[in-house]
Amino acid sequence: MIQLGKPPVLGDFVTGAIASITRLIREKELKPGDYLPAEAVLSEQFQVSRTVIREALRSLAALHLVDLGTGKRPTIAHLDDASMAMTIEHGVVTDQIDILQIYDVRRTIEGRTATLAALRRSEAEAQRILGHARAMRDASSDPEAIMEHDIAFHIAIARASRNPVFALIIGAFQGVTRQTWPIGWKSRADDGERHAMNALHEELALAIVDGNPQAASTLMNRHFDQSIKALLTAGLI
Amino acid sequence: MIQLGKPPVLGDFVTGAIASITRLIREKELKPGDYLPAEAVLSEQFQVSRTVIREALRSLAALHLVDLGTGKRPTIAHLDDASMAMTIEHGVVTDQIDILQIYDVRRTIEGRTATLAALRRSEAEAQRILGHARAMRDASSDPEAIMEHDIAFHIAIARASRNPVFALIIGAFQGVTRQTWPIGWKSRADDGERHAMNALHEELALAIVDGNPQAASTLMNRHFDQSIKALLTAGLI
């Protein structure tokens, strides 16, 4: 990298490289799975060192816009909730977001995903949703398992809404949910309350299976009302 | 960096470093503005080269979890919608998300932010929201200016909801909105329709100023119904 007379201005080459690469994706209309040029080629093309290109590609990989792999050229990535999850978790860890706020967002969105899922779910999606609800009931002695099915249940509904943005957002809350779910579970003192929660999930699943958007939405809202109440009871918020 | 006998396994050191640094943030309970150790220190601490640490820090900077600056040690970042915006824009550019899906999400969320804003807005926030609505009306000859006030109007409402997650999500749609807004505007053929849109914004602002959550939510929904209809008319979707 010869710097002929050019005064070596110390600025943000990496930011520029990120912009150049995203522009490349736009202009060449690259789609998920498509290859990006090799690091050395980009380095040549944008007249910066491979160091800069690598930092830019790593940045894009962190955002899940590209996928990197040893020996492989960078490829365009499929939509993924991981980077959104990082933002949310960072907000929670640094006290910029609290749990009640996340539940408010989830309640707002999941009323809609329940409605859409009831309208649009495929048969396979309906069975998957119902399967998770029943698995929750059947695993009543294993909180960990119940939690995983609970999370999978909500994500399955979001996917069945056929709107990837909803799925993205709900997926992003996964990590945080995994950390707070046990608190809500413990605050449901007796088996009756716990059983009621599982029953509500099953009712909701059935509304989606039946293709009843009104009922699905109502039940989802009731579910969140109860979950938020449980968290408040636990003094979490 | 001495590698004593240790077989130099080629794996993802950077991913490990990212995890180590986020763990550091968690364990030390660092808050926005707090300093992270210098690159050389992290390099020593995690036993990887500065190259690896830099790529990890760049990744975290892309996610806006840390801020970097020449000569300055890395600091913990404030919550920011930029990385979420990158995800959304990537989804749109690569045909994984379409505009109608984004409008459905916005409609769902903004019904709620309107409600919350009516309940929680400070006086200053109320005036800012109303100010943008009136500026839209007054700039009727300058579409660019109307658009910017429109976007600012919605973000101001999201902020006034006092839930940073809503603000994050709505903020993330900004870039895409900026690209599609003119299409909706052009599809509103006559001045009457355009005036009606501006009037609706003002009505909504007044509902928030008045602290009327019911009206605010209803008007926001009506606004989105009309916007979506305009985009459909334009054949965008």
Add this chain to the structure above:
DNA sequence: GACGGAAAGCTGTATTATAGCTTTTGCAAA
């Protein structure tokens, strides 16, 4: 105690080197 400048500390970029993974190429066998 206030101020200013030198020194120390730190980041940004470039370069070189090398291990090891992936893809391509080309030859040989069926």
Add this chain to the structure above:
DNA sequence: TTTGCAAAAGCTATAATACAGCTTTCCGTC
């Protein structure tokens, strides 16, 4: 001609070094 496989070419991952230029700290002076 096609299949299979191995060598070669291409590429990424990490490390180490060098140095410009920005920031912060520290110390001496007034």
